[in-house]
Each structure stands twice: as structure tokens, then as C-alpha cells.
Amino acid sequence: MSAPSLAIDGLTKQFGAVRAVDDLTFTVRPGAVTGFLGPNGAGKTTTLRMLLGLTRPSAGRALVGDREYAAHGRPGRVVGAALEASSFHPGRTGLAHLEVFAPQVGVARPRCRQVLEAVGLGHAAKQRVGRYSLGMRQRLGLATALLADPPVIVLDEPTNGLDPEGIVWIRRLLRQFADEGRTVLVSSHLLREVEASVDDVVIIAQGRLRHASPLADLRTRATPSAYVVAARPDGLVALAADRGWTTTPDGEGILVDGATAADVGAAAYGAGLELHELVRRDVDLEAVFFELTRPEDRPVEARR
């Protein structure tokens, strides 16, 4: 499948005095899952709404392939989007909901039933959406997005309300879409939620881009670290300096950055140093994420 990429270019949205999205630029490539991350209120949904032609940008533009979403003849065939789990008519059945949009994305009625089965809602096809749980609504939103089997898939917080089983299912599904060559953009306010399934990350906070790279590059920012209490602290500091680790006094012990607890333990054992405490203090990916999205004026580098 050859899927178009998404290009966000200088996108800006001003709501009165609030600049919800501020000169945002990034691209989303086909054949990969891109996580669009940031705390609540960072501007993720506004960005997606501008991408999908629902909200007019104050400046900049967002392209699906070579043109804006609304300029595609039948945009629903190109981009499948699920924005919020609450936007269904409660009196309509799940199947009827899909059948409403079937003509506009150019699919026949049997396809609606098929997609509903695919997201695990076959049993609830004739049930009114008002009686669906949040998880079922998420699945119905996904079914709506997948109706035309589109090359681009955009999902806003798709794991909200899903049980752990559902989260695993959606991760596998995203992986599969990317492997099929589709362009997949998934927003989340938690890196942990999508960490297992994304290839690239775009991190924003306060409407601004804070970081965009493959996830692997972000991982290199995560540093191992250990907390040590040694019988002879100066011996340990010398040992750490020798190995190129940095040390910081921390209470009665020492914080060693750049080494795992195992590294420190092995080195101390080799040097014959007596340790009284050895604890993991790794700065994990989640901490890097929090650092990147700290509410400050300028992006803050993760601690190294």
C-alpha cells in the first residue's frame, strides 16, 4: 500500500488570547506508527482538528499528501479518523451509525457489518449506542475510521476507556497497519500507553513542538542511574570518575549517573569496595517525557 504522508507546516491556532497551537511543524511518514504526545491541553486535538479541516488554522497549513484534507474528493477514503468516543447519536445502533457514513466513503452495507465484526462489536450491531460502554464506543469510532480501509489512520487517544486486553489489541492493530504501509498517527497524553507500538514520536507542550524523532533516539536520552551508600564514599567517587560516570552526593549516599545498579555493583566488587546500599534510580523514558513537556518557556534538555 502506498500511503500519503502528513505534513504539518507552521500550523498555528489562536483562540482569543490563548495560542493553543504555536508554529507547529512536523511530518508523519507512511509505514510507521507515529505517537503524537503531550500533556492534556497541549494542543494535540486542536492540531488534529486542523489537519482534518474541522478547525481553521490561524496560520500555516496541514497537508494529507499533496493537498489539504477537505480538498480530497472523498477524504473519508483517504483518511480514517476517530476523534472522540462520545460523538455518536445515542439512539442509533452501532450498525446504523456505520451505514449512515457508508455512502460518503463509498462502501456498501455488508462492509459495515464486516468492520463491526473486525473491531469485536459484531454482537452489539443492533444495540443502540447509548447503551455502549466507553470501550465499545472507542471500538465503534475505530470501526468508523476503518470503514473505507483508508491508507491514513488518525486516532485521538484511542486507548481511553479500553480494558488492558483492548489496549493490547489496539497496539497490535496499529503495528499491523504500519506493516501494511499505512500512515498512522496516534495521539496520547501518556507515552507509556503507546511506547510499545510507536516507531516515531512527536512531543508537544503548550502548543509547541518539543521533540520529534524516532522513539529509539528518545530512548538514548534515558540514562541509567544508581543510588549507592558506600563504606568509603571517596573511594566510590574515584571509581566512578575512573569509569566516566558522574556522581552527586545525595543524603548519606551518592547518586551515580550513567551506570546501572549492576554496573556499579560489579565495579565496586572488582575494586573491593564495601557497599551498604545499592538501588536502581534509572531515568526512564517516562521521566524524559515529563522533562520534555515541562510547562516552561523553552524546551528543557533531559538530565544526562
Added chain:
Amino acid sequence: MRAALLAEYRKLVSTRLWWLLLIVMIGYLVFVSAAVSASFVFVPEGSEAVLAGKDAAQATYSLVNGIGYVFPLVIGSLAMTTEFRHKTITQSLLAEPDRTRFLAAKLLSVLPIGLVAGVLGVAATVAGGAPLLQIQGDGAYLSDGDVVTGLVLGVVVVALWAVIGVAFGSVLSNQVAAIVVILAFTQFVEPVARIALAQVDSLAGLASYLPGGAADSLIGASFLGSAGGDTDLLPRWAAALVLVGYAVVFAVIGRLTTLRRDVG
């Protein structure tokens, strides 16, 4: 456009509210037209009937508009305002980003249901009014050409009301507000305005430019007119233009306000 029309039509028929409203409309029209026909035919000794003969029949049958127009208006406005109430507008505009086409499809999609409502409404009015006119009065006049024309145009008028309802809903997209305004206007403001205008000679002509007055003009008979005295009905072609004009003006305003805004 065909796809957008089909989508809008499926939206309507996949919910229940419109046919619940139709059932209420039928019951209401049967009751009111029976009551009104009774007031025409049961006249106290010594006093004169307000209306008699063909006039009484036409005035009774015109109730499908004079009393019934609130129902197609509400059905039409719900078709639009429900999109905002349940935020389905997001999905609708994802499927059809051309907002003018979305609105046009929504306006036209209520025509079938409007016509069904018209047929049922006219039938209910006749079912409620004809028996007493026939048995106790001067006759039901159901084979009279003018009366039949009025009944057929009654169906058209009801369908037009549904379209006007959609257009109005696009201006006032808050569902509760739209219903309250429609109820207040149709049940109070317009009837009072029509009766009041009819009392002032220089303004009497204006009453038939009000939506309900124009619709009565299209049917060619008016219950309020016969009761309140504004018999200055417009010619049928002009009345049709006025009604379509209301739909167009509301739709244009809706397109330039509600449907211009950011969604979400």
C-alpha cells in the same frame, strides 16, 4: 451530492424521535380539528355560525398548517440541532467537508419525511373534522375542487415546514433553545401578531408575510384568519415564494454563522 443525501436520509430514519412526533401530531390534529368543526356546527340557538358551508370545511382542514406546523418545524430543526447536541457534526463534516453541500443535503433530506408528515397530518385533520361537518353541518366538501387543492397544498406546506425547520436549526444550533423558540413562536408570538396586525388596517397585509400566514395563503384558507379577521391572503405563487424565502434566508444565515465556525 447523492452520497450526502443518502447519508442524511439514513441519519433521519435511523432514529426514533421523528415518528414519535408524528404520532403525537396525528392525535393532536384529530382532536383539534374535531373540536373546531364542532364549534362550527353546534351553534347555540339564536346566534349565527362563525363559518358555514365550504368556508367552515376549508378553515377546519387548514388546521394542518395553522395548528400542525409546529411538528414538521420541530422535526426539521432536530435533524440539524441533534448534530450539535450529540457532537455528531464532527463525524458528519469528516465525511463531507464541503459545508454548503452538507447543509443542502440536510435541507433536502427531510423532504420525504416532510411529505409523509403532510399526508398523515392532512389525513388526521380530515379524519377529525369531516365527520361532524358531514353529519351535523353543511357537508365535508371532500369532492370540491378548491378543497382538494387545499388538502394537496397542505401536504406541500408541511414538507416545506420541515425544510424551514432544518434551516432554522442551522441558525440556532442549540437544540433546547431552538425548540423553545419554535414553540413560543408558533404557539404564541405568531398567532398574537397575526391577530394584532389584522386589527390595524395599514398593517393587515403584513400578517400574511409571517411564515404561518404565508403558509395559510398557499393552502388558500386560514383558521386564524377566519377567527381573527385577517383575510388578506397572498396569491399562491407569492406565498410559495415567501415560504421558500424563509428557508433560504435562514439557511444562508446558518451557513455564514454556525457552519462557518470551527467545530469541536
